[in-house]
Amino acid sequence: MLLLGDYSAALAPTLVVLGLALVILPLCRRDDPVVRATLCVIASLLAWRYMAWRFTETVPDLDWTFDALVGWGFALLEATTLLSSTIAFMILTRTRNRAQEADDNAGWWRPGPAPVVDVLIATYNEEEPILERTIAGALALRHPRTRVWVLDDGQRDWLRALCERLGANYLARTDNAHAKAGNINAAFATLRALDRPPEFVAVLDADFVPHKDFLDRALALFHDPKVGLVQTPQHFFNQDPIQQNLGLGRTYPDEQRFFFDHVQPARDAWGLAFCCGTSSVMRWGALEAIGGFPVGSVTEDYLITLRLQEEGFATVYLNEPLTEGLAPEGLGEYITQRGRWCLGLMQIVRGPMGPFARNRLRLRDRIGLVDSFLFWATTYPFRLACLVTPLAYWYFGITVVNAPVAGVIAYFLPYFVAVLFAVNWVSGGLIVPVLNDVSQLLGAKEISKAVAIGIAQPRGHKFKVTAKGGDRTRVVVQWPILRPLAIVFVLTLGGLFFSPATDVVFDRDAGDGKWVILGWTIYNLVVLGVAMAVCVELPRASSAPRIMPERVLLHTTAGDGNAWLMRLTTEDAWLRGGPFLAPGDTCEVAIEGVGRVAAKVTRVEPSGSALALMPDEPQRTALLVRLHTREGAAGTTETNVGGLFTDLALRASRGWMGR
Structure with missing residues (x-):
């Protein structure tokens, strides 16, 4: 006392x-x-x-x-x-929500034809499963006049074959000058020479899958001719290293949620939203006005916003989960990524588009740069x-x-x-x-x-x-x-x-x-x-996104019956209920949007049955689309305080090595 x-x-x-x-x-x-x-x-x-x-x-x-x-x-x-x-x-x-604006201006080009949009997937050394789902998602976009281009800076024959199999265009160049920005600029030369160049260009990183309505929603904001770029948030269907290694994937969001869900909408309210690379759509005429992607920084995305602003084009932000991708899975990669972001910003500050340089940036742009x-x-x-x-x-x-x-x-x-x-x-x-x-x-x-x-x-x-x-x-x-x-x-x-x-x-x-x-x-x-x-x-389980439990029809040699689909990837599924199954049984699972997929029972437990799926090629593509292009945010987006402390205590009880 x-x-x-x-x-x-x-x-x-x-x-x-x-x-x-x-x-x-x-x-x-x-x-x-x-x-x-x-x-x-x-x-x-x-x-x-x-x-x-x-x-x-x-x-x-x-x-x-x-x-x-x-x-x-x-x-x-x-x-x-x-x-x-x-x-x-x-x-x-301040903060700004453009959802209503996107609703009000959907299809603003009607009764004319829909604009041509080229989707560019920049890739360097990613593995086939990562690129396969991104290409499949891009090809499933609802916008009627879409062309998908895979820009291969790794010159890989297997990727060319994958593009031919799925139906995407493939481009490669002879060098890797200026990395991602140079890769995209090389593609622009090809697009410029087409009989019908695009009116808009969407950029996706190799590991980011667009949802089916990505283009429809983003294009709505181009009703304003002054808009040069629409940025959307990045969501992740896997856990970042902090979530994963502390066991917080269910109760604590990824580290970038504060920026994408709150800082960017606030900057947008001040006219200061900036491009974050992937999950963005750009006006072709605006890109031509600035000569393509700038190459003066290893973070060319922020720099492109500044160059567009100089030419009178705004960058706006649509805070809707329209894509989902992979967060860095290793801690080293996580740190390297943030180091690159920082280095790129320092290059911008020291360059001709810096806050104290002689350029045509507004005062608010300069303040935004100082803030960053x-x-x-x-x-x-x-x-x-x-x-x-x-x-x-x-x-x-x-x-x-x-x-x-x-x-x-x-x-x-x-x-x-x-x-x-x-x-x-x-x-x-x-x-x-x-x-x-x-x-x-x-x-x-x-x-x-x-x-x-x-x-x-x-x-x-x-x-x-x-x-x-x-x-x-x-x-x-x-x-x-x-x-x-x-x-x-x-x-x-x-x-x-x-x-x-x-x-x-x-x-x-x-x-x-x-x-x-x-x-x-x-x-x-x-x-x-x-x-x-x-x-x-700690070891990672499959990074497949979660699905809501749904009823499926199971076809077996002993008869048909309904079961609950609790987990689904392109390789396996977990069923609860339904007809009796034994390890080694073969069956077919009728999955909505995919069809009847052949499967083999690998394990039976009181809580359910594990199935190894054997989809044919079209079914595998349909599974990728089904898993990664649904509406809504992937991953955890809010903090569950009670669950957070429980998960931390559980992680502590497992010891230093997580066992």
Whole structure:
């Protein structure tokens, strides 16, 4: 009680924030601009109130001591992260949903003929099953005047044969200059020479399958002649490494959901949505106006939005799940992908389309670029600094943050609570503190390196392809990523016992700030522990999307009967109920949209029967279309808080190797 009384005054601002949030926010709509603006302004004001306290009360006197240099350096880095979050909050004050606009303008070209759309599938080294489903999905698009082109930068004869078998056009070039952008530009030369060049071009990565209504919905927004590009979100039917290795696939969304479901709609409301490469549709005339895909960055997608804007063409965002693809399955590929995104942004910032260069970008475009730059350049280095700072205190006696507990409660806590409520109310609960820090920490080293390299030497970098597919059936420990985390974990844990174990005593003037450092240290240990668990890649089951249980007719030698189809891939199925089956029996399963598929029973259990499917070629294609082109979002899109903690506890109980 005495402790609570000592800190009650300091706790008052946090209690006010909590009370207002819990009472008012449940009554408000998430798309209400007044509520969003009020919430974001309050969070930003509390953030800068905290930062003002940091500079005036918690940093050492400005001189040439280690304490001062490290303390001020850390505080300045923290301030830049707050500048980044302030701009981000400004953007989040608005949001836009174009679903009604797409409804109202569907088929705007009528009574004239439907526009010709060329679908370009850029590929380099992907495996056949990945490309087969993408091509099958593209050929199943509902739009009547669609041509599908597979752009092979790997010059593979088997892919040419696959295209001929499925009915897609195949293009290859003699070199790999400018990677994906160069591959697409080479295809443009072919399209330009056709008797009927396209009016629109859709771009798909090799692992992204379009839903049947992808073109119908995206084309509706081109009713406005100023629209040059329509971007749609990326959804994933497999789990990313964080979901997979922590066992959170059912309860925690993929790491990109906040960006695609909330940041992009907010940027769209300000006219700042940008191309993300795959799952986009572009106006052919706009592409011709800018000379095709720009090649000045390894992230040509953002750059194409800026070039289109210079020529008077807008990029808009349709927040509907119209494609689904593969998230990086390995942690190394996950980190490499984000490092490439960061490097590409740094190249743009340093190039002729940068925010401070002489170009025709609007002020808002420049602010949007600064926002993206600050996100990459401050968030990840700050995450690394947060790990090192307590070590400086425990091992060298450097007081980086001289903060009393009461001050932390009075200034940091209300800011933290307000930001947490703001981002989670806007996003519907997508930001979970420890897991969010883990996702940043895993890529922090690679991304911080990309920031430095991209700023210092923006030219001459090769495009690093994100590998997809491969054998994912074994436990794989990512030692290059885990090892430095383990070293920091041991050092952090050892720091708690350094002085008692060595009798080294530092002349610290930190008051009760040692308790702040202690709490900080314990939090770092938790984040490091979870991050190390993610580095142990667990075997993956089939990445086939989930299906809703449905009734099917089962034909057997003993007679016909109904059963429940519970799981379906192109290779196997799981049935519940129906006629009696025994291992080795042959049968046929009548699947809607596919037909009667021959099958063999491989296993029978009280809960159901496993069948190996033996589809013919048309049936296999139909299965791919059936599995990957249905309407709706693939994967988990919302956080289930109760289930999240249950899954984390289950993962912890299975041990370090997940057994």
